[in-house]
Amino acid sequence: ETGNVTLDVGFVNTASCKSAITYIDGGAGILRYRGYPIEQLAEKSTFIEVSYLLIYGELPTPEELDAFTERIRRHTMLHEDLKDLLAAFPRDAHPMSVLSAAVSALGTFYQDSLSITDRDQIELSTVRLLAKLPTIAAYAHKKSQGQPTLYPDNKLSLVENFLRMTFGFPSEDYDIDPVVSKALDQLFILHADHEQNCSTSTVRLVGSGHANLFGSISAGIHALSGPLHGGANAAVLEMLDSIDSEFGGDVDKFVEKVKNKETGVKLMGFGHRVYKNYDPRAAIVKKSADEILKKMGVNDPQLEMAMRLEEIALKDDYFVSRKLYPNVDFYTGLIYKAMGFPTEMFTVLFAIGRLPGWIAQWREMMEDPATKIGRPRQIYVGEGARDY
Numbered sequence: 001e002t003g004n005v006t007l008d009v010g011f012v013n014t015a016s017c018k019s020a021i022t023y024i025d026g027g028a029g030i031l032r033y034r035g036y037p038i039e040q041l042a043e044k045s046t047f048i049e050v051s052y053l054l055i056y057g058e059l060p061t062p063e064e065l066d067a068f069t070e071r072i073r074r075h076t077m078l079h080e081d082l083k084d085l086l087a088a089f090p091r092d093a094h095p096m097s098v099l100s101a102a103v104s105a106l107g108t109f110y111q112d113s114l115s116i117t118d119r120d121q122i123e124l125s126t127v128r129l130l131a132k133l134p135t136i137a138a139y140a141h142k143k144s145q146g147q148p149t150l151y152p153d154n155k156l157s158l159v160e161n162f163l164r165m166t167f168g169f170p171s172e173d174y175d176i177d178p179v180v181s182k183a184l185d186q187l188f189i190l191h192a193d194h195e196q197n198c199s200t201s202t203v204r205l206v207g208s209g210h211a212n213l214f215g216s217i218s219a220g221i222h223a224l225s226g227p228l229h230g231g232a233n234a235a236v237l238e239m240l241d242s243i244d245s246e247f248g249g250d251v252d253k254f255v256e257k258v259k260n261k262e263t264g265v266k267l268m269g270f271g272h273r274v275y276k277n278y279d280p281r282a283a284i285v286k287k288s289a290d291e292i293l294k295k296m297g298v299n300d301p302q303l304e305m306a307m308r309l310e311e312i313a314l315k316d317d318y319f320v321s322r323k324l325y326p327n328v329d330f331y332t333g334l335i336y337k338a339m340g341f342p343t344e345m346f347t348v349l350f351a352i353g354r355l356p357g358w359i360a361q362w363r364e365m366m367e368d369p370a371t372k373i374g375r376p377r378q379i380y381v382g383e384g385a386r387d388y
């Protein structure tokens with residue numbers, strides 16, 4: 001009715017739902033899971049205990065934790081026919097595509113846990129996903145390397161099992177490096193949930209139509225794969241490589257290119273939709289990156305380069321005025337690389353960490369429709385009514 005209307009709508013920040021799971025204060029750089037500060041959980045808890053906390057709302061007693069761990073252990077193997085599906089993918093398939101397809105397929109193999117209302121079925125699909133995602137991820141990696149896959153070893157923890165299936169071989173024992181498994185466990189804690197980010201909102205939106213948990217998580221995996229979201233940890237390494245190859249390691253020259261906004265070059269691993277301060281997770285990762293690489297005896301010049309980039313950006317008005325600080329993805333890739341993961345597996349690691357948060361948010365919505373994500377509305381800026 002109003003004909004052509006030009007609106008400067010900008011980026012409309014609106015609350016999409018209510019939730020009792022994760023609290024973020026973007027201005028102060030605060031992150032809490034069910035009220036517990038991320039710094040305390042990263043230092044004192046484990047990934048499986050944090051998964052329990054996010055999903056059930058309270059820290060488990062030792063008995064509850066043992067029972068939860070045992071329930072997950074029972075489901076780490078994949079349906080043998082699902083392995084045939086995984087074998088059919090091309091070797092150079094991106095593991096995030098394999099992960100999303102395999103998780104979606106879980107709903108076809110395990111049709112006894114598709115209910116969105118039956119508590120036992122929701123428990124079963126929860127445990128199956130937590131147990132099988134690491135196995136699927138390891139299989140995808142082995143497939144890309146043309147190497148034989150390993151069955152899970154249920155004497156190991158979830159993280160140790162994942163490391164062994166990813167880097168071990170059937171022909172020999174695999175020694176778990178305690179430094180690596182502890183560091184990876186802590187990184188999974190840091191990624192476990194982050195309120196209504198792109199992928200979690202996707203899981204909620206798909207679930208709000210009463211799609212089952214496997215399908216909702218499959219959609220979330222795809223959402224996470226984008227380089228502006230979960231794909232950023234890999235994009236940081238590609239950026240550091242390009243500073244070496246295109247700029248001869250000259251960080252200052254690269255920063256100038258970013259500030260001139262040439263060809264959309266961004267400082268990957270910097271900036272955040274919510275944090276307009278230092279991402280508390282990035283501070284923890286930065287601290288442990290140095291320790292872990294030293295303990296592993298890895299001297300990676302790209303860590304120095306990353307720290308130099310951060311040092312420049314934190315003083316440069318271009319970044320300060322736009323409130324651009326390192327986010328969780330800025331240092332994680334350097335640790336994953338030191339652990340031996342190829343770049344295309346970095347976002348897969350993000351997905352394994354984020355899975356309990358996705359599940360917790362989907363379950364919260366199914367259990368309490370008041371936390372349901374609303375059907376998004378829009379500001380219409382198109383043509384007014386007109387005759388054909």
Ligand code: SDX
Pocket residue numbers: 011193194196197198227228229230232258265266267268269270271272273274322324327328329
């Ligand atoms: C994650 O939401 C979450 O919680 C996500 C996450 C989670 O745990 O789920 O925290 C995980 O996705 C972290 C973000 C990982 N992505 C990256 O590191 C990619 C690089 N970052 C940017 O793409 C960007 O910072 C975003 C998308 C993350 C956030 O963008 P904003 O806050 O919406 O900012 P914007 O796009 O509106 O840009 C504001 C200004 C612009 O300049 P002007 O037009 O004002 O001149 O800042 C500039 C942008 O060009 N800018 C950057 C920049 N990010 C924003 N300039 C250079 N480098 C960057 N990284």
